[in-house]
Amino acid sequence: MVGVLRIVDLYSGYGKMKVIQGVSFELGKGEIAAILGPNGAGKTTLLNSVFGLAAIHRGEVYFNGTKITGMKPSEIVKRGLSYSPQLDNVFPNLTVEENLLVGSFIRGRDPSVRADIEDVLELFPEIKRRRHQKAKTLSGGERQMLAVARALMTKPSALLLDEPTAGLSPKAASTLMSKVKEIKETRSVAVLLVEQNVAKALEIAERVAVLVSGRIVKEGSAEEFKAVQVESLFFTGK
């Protein structure tokens, strides 16, 4: 496997508070991997650590072979890693189109931005129809689509997605998951997904790890995980 993102023996948290305790994980080029875990396991903190938003106590993160540990989020985005956080992932008072434009900010006056907005709207016809509507008027599912679309506007080679199915109906969650798969297949974007929703994540993930109390307790191919009662690992860690 060619690793696009490599997390090596990472310990991190907030200030001196320890949350992530010795996590190693590799995301392959063009792969979809999922990190599953219960509330408070440290899933968001792990993504925040990769993206320069949490304090790293020990360990390293490499992106396309470059050490990005300690880099600012803006520098990480420029290298091709994008992040769609769980909360506050769209600007509610901006329209769909304006949100996408803001998403491309890091690219400066790139003349291809307009064409890329049309391109991501083609991928998400549900929000294309609402391009002039403010984000706050979208449904939960449409808003998550916009958040993912916005993350794509930086033209990433890998995408971090924090619980994109949170608060969505089972049908809306499946629609979103199939869009993520389409993004991987049509744009060669690798995806690291963190989820509590095991069933939805397993619809698209090729590789899975289970995070409990800041540590990976099990890791394997999605195939191996089909026979595992993943939620029981959330509580026992075994």
Ligand SMILES: Nc1ncnc2c1ncn2[C@@H]1O[C@H](COP(=O)(O)OP(=O)(O)OP(=O)(O)O)[C@@H](O)[C@H]1O
């Ligand atoms: N900004 C912060 N400052 C201090 N502690 C935090 C901060 N964010 C999270 N924590 C703590 O870190 C731990 C892990 O939280 P985190 O949000 O990473 O878990 P999670 O697995 O993403 O949970 P959920 O599925 O509920 O979103 C929790 O104990 C939480 O209280």
